[in-house]
Amino acid sequence: DIQMTQSPSSLSASVGDRVTITCRASQSISTFLHWYRQKPGEAPELLIYAASHLQSGVPSRFSGSGSGTDFTLIISNLQPEDFATYYCQQSYSSPPAYTFGQGTKLEIK
Amino acid sequence: QVTLRESGPVVVRPTETLTLTCTVSGFSLSSPRVGVSWIRQPPGQALEWLAHIFSNDEKSFSASLKTRLSIYKDTSKSQVVLTMSNMDPLDTATYYCARTGVQLARPFDSWGPGTLVAVSS
Numbered sequence: 357d358i359q360m361t362q363s364p365s366s367l368s369a370s371v372g373d374r375v376t377i378t379c380r381a382s383q384s385i386s387t388f389l390h391w392y393r394q395k396p397g398e399a400p401e402l403l404i405y406a407a408s409h410l411q412s413g414v415p416s417r418f419s420g421s422g423s424g425t426d427f428t429l430i431i432s433n434l435q436p437e438d439f440a441t442y443y444c445q446q447s448y449s450s451p452p453a454y455t456f457g458q459g460t461k462l463e464i465k
Numbered sequence: 466q467v468t469l470r471e472s473g474p475v476v477v478r479p480t481e482t483l484t485l486t487c488t489v490s491g492f493s494l495s496s497p498r499v500g501v502s503w504i505r506q507p508p509g510q511a512l513e514w515l516a517h518i519f520s521n522d523e524k525s526f527s528a529s530l531k532t533r534l535s536i537y538k539d540t541s542k543s544q545v546v547l548t549m550s551n552m553d554p555l556d557t558a559t560y561y562c563a564r565t566g567v568q569l570a571r572p573f574d575s576w577g578p579g580t581l582v583a584v585s586s
Contacts, residue, residue: 357528390572399561399579400512405572443512447571452525454502454514454573 358382358446362457368465373434377460379427379444388448391420391429394459395440403442404429431462439464467491469501469562469577476583477552487545487562487577494540495520500565501545502573503536505558513558517565518545554584 359382369375379389387407392400402411404420407427417432431438444457473485487501494501502517516536517525526534530549538545545562559581563573 388570390570392573394512399576400563400573401576402572402574405568405574406570409569411568411572411574445512445514445573447565451523452517452571453528454517456504456512456514458511 357453358385358449358455360444360446360455360457362442362444362460364460365458366461366463368463369434370465371434371436374430374432375434375462377429377431377442377444377462379422379429379457381425381427381446381448384424385446385448387423388446389420389422389427390445390447391418392443392445393438393440394443395437400443434462436464438462467564467566467575469564469575471560471562471577471580473560473580474582475580476585478586479553479584481552483547483549483552483556483582485547485549485560485562485580485582487547489543489545489562489564492564492566494538494543494545498565498567498571500571501538502563502565503545503547504561504563504573505556506561506579507555507558510558512561515549515560516547552584556582557584558582 391404394400500519503515559579565571
């Protein structure tokens with residue numbers, strides 16, 4: 357199975373800051389990598405798909421990059437609703453075995 | 466508007482079989498390239514993918530749980546059903562269904578609100 361490792365597990369930031377979250381795959385997954393935001397008590401929502409494509413309706417302060425094994429999510433100009441947990445997920449495996457990272461909790465400093 | 470909604474028991478007893486239903490609207494389960502997964506999240510923990518069913522009825526399961534899982538769909542009712550046998554207190558979690566649509570690389574583009582299942586005697 358492909359393992360996904362996120363770092364850091366948690367971080368603190370302030371409104372208006374720029375933060376970076378990384379995700380590493382245990383083997384190459386091309387650009388079959390997606391990012392989700394999960395607010396407390398809610399279902400996850402898709403932010404970035406295929407490593408760098410912004411999901412419709414998602415603010416442009418979110419951006420993603422990477423390919424192969426190393427990926428990055430950048431959030432610019434943090435807003436109050438961005439203090440949440442972020443997950444990466446791969447969809448490269450065949451037959452499908454969609455695995456998630458362990459999550460990164462973004463907290464207010 | 467695409468929506469998914471999970472339904473099922475709130476509490477199940479250890480060793481029982483859990484049956485969850487995902488009812489979808491705004492798309493057809495027979496649409497090409499569309500699929501539905503079940504994903505769970507124990508309290509305070511990370512997301513764990515469980516199973517997936519494609520529009521052509523192809524199925525895939527988590528390697529660690531495949532002996533306990535089954536998944537099927539009823540296209541006429543717009544429902545995807547997951548069963549998990551031999552439930553244990555460690556299976557206590559919020560269970561989500563989510564759709565893979567037509568975007569590149571098949572992300573989960575729509576999710577249900579989730580249903581919390583507790584396993585307790």
